[in-house]
Amino acid sequence: MFYKELYINGEWVKSNLDEIIEIENPATRDIIGSVPKGNEVDVELAVKSAALAFDQWKGTPMESRILYMEIALNYLKAKKELLVNMEVAELGAPLKWAERAHVVGPIIRFENYIKLVKNYKFSKKLTHATIVKEPVGVVGCITPWNYPLGQIMQKVIPAILTGNTVVLKPSQIAPLSAMVLAEAFHYAKLPKGVFNLVTGRAGEVGNALAKHKLVNMISFTGSTAGGREVAKLALDSIKKVALELGGKSPLIILEGADLELAVKAGLSSCYDNTGQTCAALTRMIVPKKYLGQIETLIIDNSRNYIVGNPNDANTHIGPLASLKQYSKVRSYIQLGLDEGAKLIVGELPKSENELGNEGYYVKPTVFTNVNNQMRIAREEIFGPVICLITYETIDEAIEIANDTDYGLSGAVFGPDILANKVALAIRTGSIAVNDGKRDIDAPFGGYKQSGIGREGGLQGIEEFLEIKSIFNEVNPIINI
Template sequence: MFADKLYINGKWVPSNSDEWVEIENPATRKIIGKVARGNEIDVDIAVNAAYEAFKDWAATPVAHRITLMEKVLDFLLDNKQILIDLEVKELGAPKKWAERAHVDGPIARLENYIRLVKGYDFVTDLTHGRIVRDPIGVVGCLTPWNYPLGQVMQKVIPAILCGNTVVLKPSQNAPLSSLILAKAFDHAGFPKGVFNLVTGRAGEVGNALATHRKVSMISFTGSTKGGKEVSAMAMESVKKIALELGGKSANIILEGADYKKAVYTNLKSCFDNTGQTCAALTRMLVPKKHLESIESIVVEMSNEFTVGDPELETTDIGPLASKKQFLKVKKYIEEGLNEGARMIVGSVPDSYENGYFVTPVVFSDVHNHMRIAKDEIFGPVISIIPYDSVEDAIEIANDSVYGLSGAVFGPEPLAYEVAMKLQTGTVYVNDGKRDIDAPFGGYKQSGIGREGGIIGIEEFLEVKSVFFKKETVYQL
């Protein structure tokens, strides 16, 4: 796929750089496409287009915004197979996972945002006035490569439905699905300037968006390090910021839990998407006296996951997304051995000549001070940490700069009591299932703000309090 243009002000236009970013298939290491390498000039043109479009779009009735967004939904549904094929190729996601997590999930998010906005009250009357929720302005959306379409949906869709205009900068490693989304907005007939797409490198396009004086908000998903850098630039002009950052989530397995269910859930959470999920359960906390029996379950179940060609229906785990990721994960696995952890599953990856494949790794006898237990590895690597008491387990789980997700398996109500003591934005208790209306985000260095549900919609609104005489009634 060769995308030689950017989507700005309702048109496909060439970049001012006349340069390209190549897209690599991580399973074959072959170049499968190129996208335009946007620059600061392109960003300025896109932001100005969004800025000019904002006044009229903010005044557009919500019902009409929804009608146009429903056309985007229809376009994506019609092109679902194209999207699946793109995620298999640009990300290396196995077919089953590409369909469920990278296409069906994001489309469901879009449908849900439409449903929520239909019933959302942008005005709340008070005794002496009202609360009005206004769109913010131009929103710069900076999205990652690990869930290329999913993270875009969490930002672009609610922002535009709320009356904002958007400039999207997708990841340079996995931008192809965003091009399909741009085609969807074009097909739906959105007013020019409401949605703009500038592909390119983070340090060029992303930084230009973060510092542009006409951008009112930056919504960023990525590493904690990247979030700190972007937010520092954005705060020079006191932009609103929303940050969805890293995680090192703990799964506390209590004595008396269904150990097989707890282990399988943990493995799936980390091994799906090849461990490239910010909310993955990467620390498995187990009762010290049951360590050996739980290790046996881990070894047995880990062998059920098939690593290989993402084009095959039988593949569970595809490659890591890039050479950079491969070398990073390899380094952490070596670090784990050097720190004295005991590898009970997997091996140190060797060559990436035939793709960036890494066999899942599980370390045991890990202590929370080890780097493999503290740092976000972003690969299929799990640390088993034994604990002495329930209080000890809670302390270990909370002893992290992150607080994005977590889980507790064990007898209720103890499992629920433990979950309530965890300093994290999301907690699963036993076989709890995620609710699409629930917000997602983290405590501490896992981010600022939330995505999803009503709270995710309200991230893209400003709140105004209006006061007037009690007997006066103003119709909006």
């Protein structure tokens, strides 16, 4: 898993710098791979390559684009075992979760985008005009480490299928699956310049992409602070910007709810992926009179989650992805204690000095005696940490849920009619009612500081399209 070259203009090439970024296994602290440390010069080459390829690619028939993508998809399917092992190693994802969430899920996303574009209408005739949807141009994709392949699929695949060319900058913490995707496109003989991959550090490669005048759009997933910085750089040249950012999502439990079902859903949302999920339900808003029952259910159900070696098939929770993330989560747990919250599950992790060579493990953590003004209730922790907040009236529960800078996800458990009414009152991009299942065709994205735009479904395709109105009584010839 030691990669020595970038992928630019259809070829594997040396980086302008003779430096590497080492990839650490967060469970063992061993170095298990490396990628080149790209820089602004590499970005320049990649962007120029994408810009030169754009005119030809946007004119390539959809049937041909789909054929390239299907060949690449089949390549990834054949590499499933390799990809699973990569995510266990570079991210610390438990084996079963790595397979389901980090490999099978992204492959299904890939398949679904192909299905969606086959039937998508890129033009619509009005009374005196035709509305045409065209590719944006060169798209810079900047993706995070928490769902490495999954977030790449949400950007790169719909962008390329709709006629754009791409420069991808994956996270420096978990870039290995991006390399396998580049291999898949190379195997498919995707035309030169359509897909380019530059690994490196966000402040250098990501910022260079955001500033480049030949880049027409930036699609970024990461922290709200990171998205704000990238967006400012991109808007200097008025690029189109799509941002999928942070969250502090509420789970409201109403009177009459199935408490066991609600608690299990909340714990799963926050403990899976070791809490490193932007849409995790990290604020559990509960009726004051049910607090004792819910605390007992949380304590009992948390015992079922095994923390340990991600290669063990019985493990549910692996390590956090990096020492930086471990230290951040630990500091928030300490902060919660300092703010007067009470731990009913978990403990304060070891300090960096005490950690020695141990992996970056943090046990499931649940605070009670939390109010919505505490920092642990307002700031994204990005670890397996839940805050229990009580309410006395439904209006108060809604007010608490909406009293946040974020609006990415949420859930409501209770009698169906009332739960749906409450769900509609929550200002968030997606929300589950009782045991509502996710739909792959539903868009995902947030209100407020959780982002701009949507990923997934038809809306995820349309993010990578511009809209043109043609005033002509004769239908124009559309070749998308």
